[in-house]
Amino acid sequence: MTTLTVYFCGTGSTKFDATNTTYWNGELVSTLANHERGREFAEWAVIDGPGTSNLQADEMFYKSEEYGISGSLFGSGWEENVKHALQLIKGKTSWQRLELTKEEYDRLKAAGIPIEDVETVGSWFWRKYNYGERTVTQQALQEQIIKLFRKDGIIPTCVNLVGWSRGAVSCHMLANMMLNDPELKQVPVNIFAVDPVPGPMNFQPERVTLGANVKEYVGFFARDERSKGFSCVVPLTHSNTRTHVYPMAGRHGTLVGNASLKGTSGPKQLPEPGLIVRHFAERCLTRWGVKLDKMLNLTTADLQNHHNAISQADAHYVLMRQESYTYFTEQEQGERYVSHGSNGTAFSSVQGAPLQPTAGLGAKLTFEQSSYLDIR
Structure with missing residues (x-):
């Protein structure tokens, strides 16, 4: 039996963000992947987000292109990311990079590996270079x-998906792609999503709804984000899916470890939202069969103290609502504009059945003994 966990980084974020100084203790998704104790590719994989210059292109199981700025603006390339993850689940690549890149060629030459010199074709004006083929x-x-390392068959017995921003929406997309795949439609899926933001014109059904293969959905959503074009998605889930959604103080980046007053850059001043979200990500993953190092293991007293600190800093979070990643802001009835499925609404109106707890995004941020009881 093998549990596979796929970590989807957000737009502009990569697996190296565990050491990115924008996040005082590492960006959440890349940090969780960095703390995995399983075997990479067999038991877990981390996938860079759209708009990251295709750093993983040569390693992907599905061919991807270089999209540049359109990756950041529109998410171009995330379809290929999801298809790559689908092939990883199946353990079967749909393409291979046979030719060496210039970087690989230079590394081999520098190491003294006996390989042929570069071949050049054409005149200086349109010259092309052939760096040779990979042996493996x-x-x-x-x-x-x-x-070698997936036990009892290639297809995993369970798949966990973790993501932030467009990476969280990629979790939705992959779960739906699995449901429509004859080989994978019976594989149970768990999702931990942090502020899923698809961006403009990206509210298609496969991004805002989930099917019966998703057994549990846990989502944390940034209460104080107001950037135009950053409407988050609370997906419509199947009646049999245990669906838990929680509001959290801060902006889009605050929830994954940015602790600055503006939620963009600066010193560690408001770390509590990121700590709470990370703690519950670790608790959920552990419950779903993942082995992690360096867990926070917050106590009930710790959670109480962190929530008290959030309440005391409420004025700072209110000021965040004036900030925007896109220069313009938007709101609905004085709250963050969100999408419940494909329907736009105010943040706190997302509540009621089938959400557990039913308070949904209308819940208060004061800590009580019943807080987070469903996922503790």
Whole structure:
């Protein structure tokens, strides 16, 4: 039996953000992946977000292109990311990078590996370079790791999906792609989503609804975000899905470890929202069969203290509502504008059945003994 966990980074975020100084203790998704104790590719994988210059392109199980600024603005490339993850689940690549890149060629040459010199074709004006072919591709190596270390068959017995921003929406997309795949539709899925933001014109059904294969959905949503174009999505889930959504103080980046007063850059001043979200991400993943190092293991007293600190700093969070990643702001009835499924509404109106607790995004941020009881 193998549990596979896929970590989807947000727009502009990569697996290296565990050491990004924008986040005082590491960006959440990359940090969780960095603390995995399982075998990479066989038991977990981390996928860079759209708009990250395609750093993983040569290793992907599905061919991707370089999208540049359109990756940041519109999410271009996340379809390929999701298809790559689908092939990883199956343990079977749909393409392989056979030719060496310039960077790989230079590394081999510098290490003294005996390889042929670069071939050049054409005149100086349109010259092309051939850096040779790989003897073994990255994809072939990863396939072999999967074959060796997935127990009792290639197809995992459970798949966990973790994501932030467009990475969280990628979790929705992959779960739906699995549901429509004959090989994977029976595999149970758990999702931990942090402020899923699809961006403009990205509210198609596969991004805002979930099917019966999702057994549990846990989502944390940034109460104080007001950037135009940053409407978050609370997906419509199947009646049999345990669906838990929680509001959290701060902006889009605050929830994954940015502790500055403006939620963009600056010193560690408001770390509590990121700590709470990370704690529950670790608790959920552990409950779903993942082994992690360096867990926070917050006590009830810790959670109480963190919530008290959030209440005491409420004026700072209110000021965050004047900030915007996109220069313009938007709101609905004085609250963050959100999408419940494909319907726009005010943040606190997302409540009631089938959400557990039913207070949903209308819940208060004061800590009580019953707070987070469903996911503790």
